[in-house]
Amino acid sequence: MRVLVVGAGAVGGYFGARLTQAGRDITFLVRGERAKQLNTDGIRVVSPHGDLTMPVKVVLADQLKKPFDIIFLSMKGFALDQAMNDFAIAVGPNTTILPILNGMRHMETLSSRFGEEALIGGVCMVSTEMDKDGRIVQLSEVQKLSYGELNRQITPRTEQTDEVFRGAGFDTQLSTDIVQxxxxxxxxxxxxxxxxxxxxxxxxxxxxxxxxxxxxxxxxxxxxxxxxxxxxxxxxxxxxxxxxxxxxxxxxxxxxxxxxxxxxxxxxxxxxxxxxxxxxxxxxxxxxxxxxxxxxxxxxxxxxxxxxxxx
Structure with missing residues (x-):
């Protein structure tokens, strides 16, 4: 499963780094300065669960050519419109979009652009921030990611999503009540x-x-x-x-x-x-x-x- 992590900030960068460390096929969609930083220094995490520094795959918006299997979204709500324009070409007929943004309004925004059938729900529990040097610093030991269909069903795509995220160094849950x-x-x-x-x-x-x-x-x-x-x-x-x-x-x-x-x-x-x-x-x-x-x-x-x- 090819996973596109949109952004490499405090949250997306953290989960993307752990997934990369676990051997998953992860690509980060970033912009100019962050791309240069990641290409030069790799992604760097300071965490009570273990620090890491490692190279990652990076792509700019104009370099996207084909769909990904999963698109993982974790940007701030006010950055969503621009982000959708950036990753739109990576959305194919079988792409699963997994947003973990705050609130609920983003679900309507994404559904209007890509269709509700492309979305599954997501919740993350992690406290991270990015320092002035671009390192992702985890502030507490809590690190959990939950995901599931909006209609509360277990489907082949959520099982495949679970296979990607499970066992990657953080807690996961395939939920049958993700909207709650x-x-x-x-x-x-x-x-x-x-x-x-x-x-x-x-x-x-x-x-x-x-x-x-x-x-x-x-x-x-x-x-x-x-x-x-x-x-x-x-x-x-x-x-x-x-x-x-x-x-x-x-x-x-x-x-x-x-x-x-x-x-x-x-x-x-x-x-x-x-x-x-x-x-x-x-x-x-x-x-x-x-x-x-x-x-x-x-x-x-x-x-x-x-x-x-x-x-």
Whole structure:
């Protein structure tokens, strides 16, 4: 199975590197400067599961000539439109597109362009970032990738996908309820992102502040309420786990949304918070704290977009 990993950033680069290390046929679709870096230094990972540096296959968009069996997508939501133009020629009639983007809006975008039949769902649980030298740094030991058909069936293509990803140095799951998993990941990410970005601290710092635990719990409950009215009520186990995780006073947990904010990068505020609030509005769900976080972060992102250099 030939796999095209679109981008070689913190998430795609990490999973692509582990798959390459395991002997899978992986090609990274990247742009100029990242291509030069990978061709010169190889892909470099710093991880509690073992560091690695190794050469990888790299291709530019104008060098793509034929379809791949699997296209693995993990870019930021705001980069999806350009990415689709870049990899479109690699999508054939039997290509499986596996996106692990944040939120759910990307599924509609991809379906409109390539057809729903090309897509399977995906959820990743990993905390990584790319440092100034282009190394991918894993911040915690958690590393799991789940995937499955949107109609909850086990099919030959998901079994083939499972064969590619299973046994490659990270945890995997061939799911029969991947859409529920995607919604639960969205709830977690939106709640944690809103908490840390609005309060400008990690989960533990917020929990230790006066009123912090009540605040964090309230935001989480807003996100759960939205998912519930949309037909994807998180399981009781998930809810209890997230309450514990997002109110732990000794936690240093943050999200990519918060880390991007601290680095003055563009942020996925619309995909993670804005789209969730559209669902809330459609079902008349009050989400006062989540909306405050969205407005707050939209001011930041609008300023970034209006700046000549995006600074």
């Amino acid at each position: 998993g995607m919604w639960e990941k969205w709830v977690q990410l939106a709640a944690a992102g809103a908490i840390t970005c609005l309060m400008r601290g990690d989960i533990g710092e917020v929990a230790r502040a006066p009123g912090g635990i009540e605040f964090s719990r309230a935001i989480l409950l807003e996100c759960i309420a939205i998912a519930t009215v949309c037909g994807h009520r998180p399981t009781p186990q998930f809810q209890q786990q997230q309450i514990a995780t997002l109110t732990a006073e000794d936690s240093k947990f943050t999200t990519s949304l918060y880390r991007d904010l601290l680095r003055s990068n563009h942020i996925e505020v619309d995909a993670i918070l804005g789209d969730l609030l559209k669902h809330a509005q459609a079902h008349s769900v009050e989400a006062t704290l989540l909306r405050a976080a969205y407005t707050h972060l939209s001011v930041y992102e609008n300023r970034k977009q209006q700046s000549p250099r995006g600074a």
